[in-house]
Structure formats: structure tokens, C-alpha cells
Amino acid sequence: MKRKSTSDLPTPKVRKQAPVDDHKVKFSTIAGSTKTASTEPKSILKKPLRSESSTSSNDSKPKMTMSASALLKANTKAASKTHLLPQKGRPQPVPVAATRGDITGGMGRKRRARREDKEEEVNSGDDSDSDNDGEDENDSGESAEESDEDDFEGMPATPSKKTSKKRTEENMAEAMSKILGSSLRKADASTPILARSRGAERKIEEEKMEAKARKAISNEKKRLANRDRVKPDYTGMEYEKKLRKVATRGVVQLFNAIKAQQKATDDLTEKVRPITTNSKDKVANLTKASFLDLLKSGTKSSSTPTAEAEEYLKNVAKYNQYTNAFVDLNQPDHIRSQAAEATRRWESGTAKSAVDGAVMGYKMNFCTSDLRTTCSSAMLENFKAPYTATAIELLEKAGVIMGGKINMDEFGMGSHNVHSHEGPTRNPFEIIGRSEEEIKDLEARSAGGSSGGSAAAVASNMCFAALGSDTGGSVRLPASYCGVVGFKPSYGRISRWGLVAYASSLDTVGTLTKTVNDAQTIYNIMAKEDPKDSTCLTERQRKAIADTLNPIDLTKFNDQDVKTKPLLGVRVGIPQEFNVAELAPATKDLWRRGIQVLKDAGAVVLPVSLPNTKLAVGAYFTLCTAEASSNLQRYDGIRYGHQSDKNDEKDALYSHTRMEGFGKEVKRRILLGTYVLTSGSFDNFFLRAQKIRQMVRNDFDRVFSRRNAITGSCGNLVEDFESDSSATTRVHALLTPVAVSTAPKLKDVIGDQIDPVDAFLDDIFTIPASLAGIPSMSVPFGTCTKDGFPMGLQVMSQYGDEEMVFKVARIIEEKGKSMCSEKQVE
Secondary structure, three states: OOOOOHHHOOOOOOOOOOOOOOOOOOOOOOOOOOOOOOOOOOOOOOOOOOOHHHHOOOOOOOOOOOOHHHHHHHHHHHHHHOOOOOOOOOOOOOOOOOOOOOOOOOOOHHHHHHHHHHHHHHOOOOHHHHHHHHHHHHHHOOOHHHHOOOOOOOOOOOOOOOOOHHHHHHHHHHHHHHHHHHHHHHHHHHOHHHHOOOOHHHHHHHHHHHHHHHHHHHHHHHHHHHHHHHOOOOOHHHHHHHHHHHHHHHHHHHHHHHHHHHHHHHHHHOOEEOOOOOOHHHHHHHHOOOHHHHHHHOOOOOOOHHHHHHHHHHHHHHHHHHHOOEEEEOOHHHHHHHHHHHHHHHHHOOOOOOOOOOEEEEEOOEOOOOOOOOOOOHHHOOOOOOOOOHHHHHHHHOOOEEEEEEOOOHHHOOOOOOOOOOOOOEOOOOOOOOOHHHHHHOOOEEOOOOOHHHHHHHHOOOOOEEEEEEOOOOOHHHHHHHOOEEEEOOOOOOOOOOEOOOOOOOOEEEEEEOOHHHHHHHHHHHOOOOOOOOOOOOHHHHHHHHHHOOOOOOOOOOHHHHHHOOOOOOEEEEEHHHOOOOOOHHHHHHHHHHHHHHHHOOOEEEEEOOHHHHHHHHHHHHHHHHHHHHHHHHOOOOOOOOOOOOOOOOOOHHHHHHHHHOOHHHHHHHHHHHHHOOOOOHHHHHHHHHHHHHHHHHHHHHHEOOOOOOOOOOOOOOOOOOOOOOHHHOEOEEEEEOOOOOOOEHHHOOOOOOOHHHHHHHHOOOHHHHHHOOOEEEEEEEEEOOOOOEEEEEEEEOOOOHHHHHHHHHHHHHHHHHHHHHHHHO
16 A cells, blocks of 8 residues: 655645735624524534544555554653643643544453454564563553543554654644644633633634644644755654644643633623712713803803813813823913903803803814914924914804814824824823822823824813814724713815815814713804815705705604604614624623613614725725825925934935934834835725725715715615615614723833734724714713723714714713713712
8 A cells, every 4th residue: 555645644624714805904803693603612623534544454464553552651651751641730631532543542451452462463573562562461451441541542652763754644643633622622621611602702712723723733744844854864753752742832822722711701791880980070070061051051150261261271280291181282361361251242142152262272283373283293393384274263263262282193193192292191081080199100091092182181171172183083082082072074074274184085173072062063163164175065065965864754653752762763773893803891781781772762773784894994094104105295394394403415304304303103104105105006005995995985875874965875776765675774873882992001002012003903993984984973971890991982974964973972972971970879
């Protein structure tokens, strides 16, 4: 019989993994699956491989083999050297039942004796077994049950020097399956939580660890095979020892993974609680009614623009040294004088608007003629714009007072407000109401980014509201981390004139406020046509959008339900692709509770699918870096901004200026964007990303019940959209989480050792809405009992339908406030 070569060895059947997209999106999705995972973890090999001795047992010519007892004894000695035998303090795998071809177990005493006698006759001329004859008496008398006490009974015995290396490889292939299979079964017995797991996340992690162990074994085989070709004297004994060693390492990896999974199950006990805290000041800030509402109702005479301005200045002096939110402050006397004038207008009934006398902060990338516009970069450290942004001009006409300019990630590039020339911004949620000694002992948390400074200023009550810019979630993510309301309107609703560009097709002016009503009030002031911005919607386009937003028919509902259930007739979708494996258990529980709140308010909740969501992150960072590379070319040190002092004839002034003026994150994204725009990569990356962006937009148009008034798209080719049979399955809004978890610690997101790709993935829930240009809002809904930090839910709607976002978000906000009030009473 012809011997098998090394390349003919049977390869293990490994479960196929889902293909990974070109942009290496690192998060997995659970898309509409209704099947539960199996309770038994699958082993790496579906069926143990048989050794050549079992497959060729019918050959007429017997093969030269060692006696069964000798093989078992040698196997025991080799296993003890590689720590494969049971040892004190080590987790031991469950014994594997011997297969039909296994010569070391699975047969009775008499049958084994007959087999041994036959093998001894065949091997009578083999000198290599002479040393083991004296040991057969003890081993040959073992019963099948006694032999099964060996945890690794399927491991082939250590061969003699005359044993072929090819034969050894086949034996080792069989051993690998039995070692890893028994380890998994042992793990199931020792960790019942893992064995009972029915979640798809657990199944994915299990398959990853199995694939990793198999890969380690395969790599070791290849390395040793290459070494054999170089050194022919490499013995089968050494080859087997190496494979035994890597097999042990694979088992250890599996046990470590199981231990990590068991630790992860402890997080299942995490619960989501209402926004509560031991600090009365913190609760007051989160549930406090806007002073504008108090002024209009006349219930509190002390709530005047002057009194509120004094409170803001007091909080700035108290908390800004810890949060690093405000970088440039307006003159306190100027703020007091403007607040006094606003108070007189309110008393005389001639207030300019609902925000007359309110103090607001502006992100550092909004141009103002009074204060610097640095974008938190050394490149624009002393730059003062000659004009003021359109959005700020509209607010000033309405009587808003500028409190100062706020910290941010450099040019808006970041998710945690740590890439700033002015230093990182700290989350104020744990600081409010504490003494200086207590604050020093606290571990700093991220405020989110890039508008982390704006969120921190509002959360610490240093201003009534703040402006931010949202490119891929820069307003909504900080709002979730800090426990405030973050709103991003539809792209083009608010003029971008005066907003320093990062990615022009994605940048949107957003707001950070304490309440949904405040966000709506400020939005209505700024949402105006601006001829200076070509991307701003015209009045004709705004009217066309308003014509498509037909009110929901409530005639089929009784009057009592209409009064008690404000969301009657509203359909809310739950995107299945947002239920990713990285989502923390507490965040999932928060999501479920938000769904129940909407159901109680009369909404119909439906599952929907956005299949191209998994491609959104890769497409977003391809597009935004390409646009950033183009927009940041203007900073050359000649016309304005930083200019290098180096006078080196070898290198241009342009090179020195940009190396000194830009931070690491900005330079990283400029390089990436420049590469994307090169002639060799433009078609392969940039154009593909644009196509994916359109696919994401089509996904949203397909699930929303209202047309996209700008593009006219509804996701299909049905002429009469309202009479479409799928109209009842379409939704008015979507509800998703904002972030996978609560605010991370600053030490975990600062430093050269941090992988920048991990920071990109913090925006996985906010990026799709930015690519599609639809309105979205982050609403605080609860805090995690594990660390006490807030978490928010995200509401999205069709392009131009901001009113639906406000309507749904207001229900979530009111429920959160009522729960908080109940807790305070207790």
C-alpha cells in the first residue's frame, strides 16, 4: 500500500466564517435572526480523523507497529513531559470515548489480549520493542474502564525512531481533534453558563477561539514541515513533541477564552436605572426646566436672564478648571450687561425671542469676530476670523449672549475630545456636587467627541446650551456620555457658513441642550435659508419638504386613546443590524426599556433591516479623510495661521509649517485621505465609498413611510407610494442605541498605544444617519448601575422630518424624568 505524503493529510473541516468587507469593519451584526444558538458548543472538527492503522486494518500484509501497552506507556511518558496529564490546579478536559480504530482503549480485556498477542507475533523481530517487554504485564491487565481514566487517551503513542514521520503526522492530526474536542466538552461541564448560552454573540466568540487554535496548530505544522526539508535528520520524535506542545497551547487558549466568557456573563447582571445620583445638584441639572419655560409661565420670579447668567459664571469658575470645557471666555461684565438688558425686555414684554438673554457656548470651529477660532489646533492658535458664522448671527439677533468658545478635538477629528491642542475635556457627570478633595480622587472619564467640550459645558450648567458640529456623531456621542440632549438636523437645514470645514458633505451644525424643547427652539431660529452657503436648503426646497409631511390620520382611534397615548398611529422601527456583538448588556436592556416606553405611548414597534449598515463605517472614514485632505490644504502658513520659524533650504516652508501645526490624528487622516485620492486608489476606494453611501441612503428610504422630498426616493419603483402593499410595514422613526457602552476612562483612550481604528468604531451607531443626511437626536434615558454614568437612545427619521424626531424623543425624555422624580421621592 502506497504511503500518504504530508500534503495528502486530511485537513480538518473548519466552519466557514462570514466574509469581511473591504474596509475591515470590526463589528459583527445580528441581522434579523430568529433562531437560537445551540446549547452545545461545536468542536473544531465535526468528526475525529482516523489514523492509518485503523483505515488499513483489512490489508493482507500487516504493518510494523508497537504493542498496545508499549504505545500507551510511551504516550503517558510523553504526555507527562508536556503537562498533558491531570495536574493539581489545572482544569482537566473530559475523557473522550475511544473510536473504533483507537488501539489504546474502547475494547474489553479478552479482546485486547488477543489483539496484543497478534501484534507481538508481528513485531517479534523488531528490536525497538525489546525494552518495553517487561512493562507489558502491568499495562495489559487494565480494563477498558481503567484505561478511560486517561484524559487524553486518543493521543497517539510516541513512535520509535524507525516510525515514519508521515505516519506520525497522521496520528497527530487525529490527536489534535481529540485534544481540542475533549477540552471543549470539559469546558461545557465546568462552565454551565457557557453551555446554556443561546446568544449569537457567544457562538461567534466561540468560533473565533476555535479558529485561532486551529490556525496555531496549522502554522506549527507548516513551520516544522519546512524545517524538515532543510534538516533531514529532524526525527519523528521531535516532530511529535513540537506538535504536542502547540496542541497544549491551543487547549490553554480555549480555557482562557472560556474563562473570559464566564467573566463576561457576570455583566449580565447589569441593570439600567433611571437618571439618579446621590448628588442633588447633579439631578437638578439633568431634570431642571429651562428658565425660558419658567419665564413664560411666570412661576418663578427669580429665574431671570440676569440670575441665570450669574449662575453660569459661578459654575464656570467652579467646574471649568476640572472639565477644561471653555477655552476662551467672554468678558463677565459684558455678559452681565447684556443679561440685564434682556431682563428689562422680558419684564416689558418685548423679548426678541424665546431665547432672549440665554447664555450659549460655541464650539471652537465656529467663526466669531470677537473671540479666537482656533479649532483647538496649533495651526490656528492666534487666528481671529473677520466675520461671524451665519448660525451665530441668527442666534444673536434672537438675543442670545455668547458665553465663550469651547474645547474640541482638533478640526473635529476624534471621538473622545483628547486630540486637542488645549488638552482633553473631562466628563463632568461625576464632578458635579463634589468637593475638591473628592474630585481629585476620581478617575477621569471621556466626554466624547469631537463636541465633548460643548456637552461638558451644558452638563455642568456652565451655559444654557451650546453649538456643536456633527460629522459622524460628534454631537450625539458626547450627549450620550454626558447625559444631555444632542440634536443633528437634516443636512442643509442650517447654514454651514462660518463653520470651519472638516468633511464638507457630512458637516452639520448641531445643538446640545438640557431638554428636547430647548433643542427645538434653537433649531427653529437657525433653520433659515442662507444664500452664502450653496449646500443650505432654499425656501422652495423647504416648502417641498413640508408638503410631503402629511399628518397622521387619528380618526380611526377613540378620543380617550388619543389623549392618553400621544404616539397613536406612529410606527417605530428597530434596526436589527444595530444589535452588534460589542453592545454591552446594560445598553441592550436600556434599548428594550425604550421600546416598551414607546409601546406604552401607543406606537407600533416593528423590526426593520438596514443591510448595508455594516459597510457604513468603512465608507465614512474613506470619504471624510479624503475630504479632510482636500479642505486642509489651505493651511500653508502663508496667508493665515501658524508659520514655521525654520529656515531650511532643503525643505519647503509648507512642510515645516504643517508638521508643526497639525497634531498626530490630523496628520494621520490627511495621509489616509491623500492616499485615497491618488489616481491608483480613487476608483477602488473613493468611488466605492460613494456607492456604499448611496446604498445606505436607499436602505433608509426603503424603511421610512414618507418619501425623501429632495431625492424623491422611497426605496422602490411604486408609483402610488401610499397605496403600496408594504406601506404598513414602513415606519415613521427609528430607535437605536447611541453608543455601545458608557463613557470610557480617559486613560483607555489616550496614548500612542491606542489603536486609532478602535476609536473609529465608537461611532458605529451614529455614522449611518450622517451618511444619509437624516435628522437624529440623542436623548438621555438612564444610567448604568455598574459605573453610574448616563446612557442615551437615538431617534432617527426621514430626511426633513425633524418634527417626528422631536415628537418621539419628547416621550422618551418625559419617561426618563418621571422615573427620576419617583426615585427622588423614595
